[in-house]
Each structure stands twice: as C-alpha cells, then as structure tokens.
Amino acid sequence: MRYFFLxxxxxxxxxxxxxxxxxxxxxxxxxxxxxxxxxxxxxxxxKPDAFFHDNHGARLPVAQTQxxxxxxxxxxxxxxxxEYEFGGQTGYYYTGHVGDYFGTGTPAELELTDEAxxxxxxxxxxxxxxxxxxxxxxxxxxxxxxxxxxxxxxxANFHLDNFKPATYPDGRIFETITxxxxxxxxxxxxxxxxDRWAIIAYxxxxxxxxxxxxxxx
Numbered sequence: 342m343r344y345f346f347l348x349x350x351x352x353x354x355x356x357x358x359x360x361x362x363x364x365x366x367x368x369x370x371x372x373x374x375x376x377x378x379x380x381x382x383x384x385x386x387x388k389p390d391a392f393f394h395d396n397h398g399a400r401l402p403v404a405q406t407q408x409x410x411x412x413x414x415x416x417x418x419x420x421x422x423x424e425y426e427f428g429g430q431t432g433y434y435y436t437g438h439v440g441d442y443f444g445t446g447t448p449a450e451l452e453l454t455d456e457a458x459x460x461x462x463x464x465x466x467x468x469x470x471x472x473x474x475x476x477x478x479x480x481x482x483x484x485x486x487x488x489x490x491x492x493x494x495x496x497a498n499f500h501l502d503n504f505k506p507a508t509y510p511d512g513r514i515f516e517t518i519t520x521x522x523x524x525x526x527x528x529x530x531x532x533x534x535x536d537r538w539a540i541i542a543y544x545x546x547x548x549x550x551x552x553x554x555x556x557x558x
Contacts, residue, residue, distance in 0.1 A: 426533040437512030445510040466543030469536045482547040495524050499544050500551045514541050
C-alpha cells in the first residue's frame with residue numbers, strides 16, 4: 342500500500358511541477374491537453390492577417406450578398422426571401438401547429454395551385470434536402486448518410502412506419518427542422534419557412550416512392 346501512496350505523491354508532484362498551481366504566472370503559454378476551441382483560426386476585426394495576399398484581415402462583403410437586418414429602407418427581402426420567412430409569425434405555415442396539435446397537409450400560403458407549381462416545389466425540396474439533410478438521413482431518406490458511417494446514433498429513417506404521415510404529421514417534421522430534436526440541431530435560422538415545407542414535401546415523395554417500389558415487388 343505504501344508503494345501506491347508513494348507513486349501517487351510522485352505523480353502529484355510531477356503534475357504540479359509541469360502545470361503549476363492555481364494563480365501561478367508563467368512566461369510561456371500553458372500546456373493544453375484538451376484545447377477545445379480556445380485556440381482556433383479566425384479573423385480579428387481591424388487586424389492584419391497573412392492568410393490574404395494583401396495581409397488585411399478586414400474584407401469587403403462578397404459581391405451581391407447582404408446580411409439580414411441591414412436592408413435598404415422599404416425593402417423587406419434578402420436575396421428574394423422575405424426576412425419574416427425565418428419565423429416569428431403565428432399560424433400553421435410558420436409553426437406547424439394548428440392550435441395545440443401538429444397540423445398536416447400543405448399550407449395555403451404555398452399557393453401550389455397546379456401540377457407545375459407542385460413539381461417545382463418538390464424539386465426545390467430535393468435541392469434543400471440534398472444540402473441540409475442527406476449528410477445524415479441519406480439521399481433516399483433511409484438514415485444511411487455519411488455521418489452514420491462515423492457512429493452518429495439516432496438518425497431517422499423516414500421509411501419506418503413511425504415517420505409516416507399517420508404517426509408523424511407534417512407539422513411535427515416542420516417543428517423538428519425548426520428547433521431540432523435529440524442529436525439533430527435546429528435549422529430554423531438557416532432554412533427559410535417555405536424551404537422547410539419544400540423539404541417536407543420531398544420527404545413525403547420519397548416515402549411514397551418507396552411504398553410504390555415495395556408494392557411492385
């Protein structure tokens with residue numbers, strides 16, 4: 342037992358000798374076993390930066406880009422997307438809720454009045470799905486995206502019965518996209534409201550196509 346305490350004391354002295362005690366000042370940067378995000382590459386305002394050829398860290402905005410909240414007077418859209426499309430309103434279209442319940446079906450605000458408009462809307466949903474969703478949920482929505490190969494748990498397979506419209510309404514998918522759930526982060530600040538509904542429409546299209554393939558076999 343005494344050898345254990347002797348070894349313990351030696352290790353403690355070694356740790357104190359290497360890392361110092363609380364409040365001690367050093368002339369060199371401290372050792373970091375787990376640096377986390379304390380030290381990272383970033384641009385500091387009004388500071389030089391060797392990453393750019395002119396050594397200036399301050400950069401002009403990319404051509405034709407505009408930050409939200411800095412519109413010209415009288416203009417309410419950023420890149421053709423109204424600012425309110427990112428949320429903050431009430432009603433089924435903006436929340437996915439009808440009263441205290443999740444709603445289902447296509448909101449009237451989408452104005453999908455003919456087949457051409459519906460087809461274009463679903464195509465838009467495919468584009469947004471491929472960008473934001475397929476990395477986890479897979480191109481076909483089966484939950485076998487790239488992240489599944491790295492052990493990320495709990496990725497939804499949209500072809501399971503518990504994600505079908507009868508058990509997982511459209512409004513519930515909308516809320517999940519907006520606020521996140523489990524391991525999935527929130528996309529309410531990244532994806533406009535209309536695009537969220539487009540993604541939902543595309544997910545339902547994937548489910549319908551899968552069911553048709555299953556019945557055809």
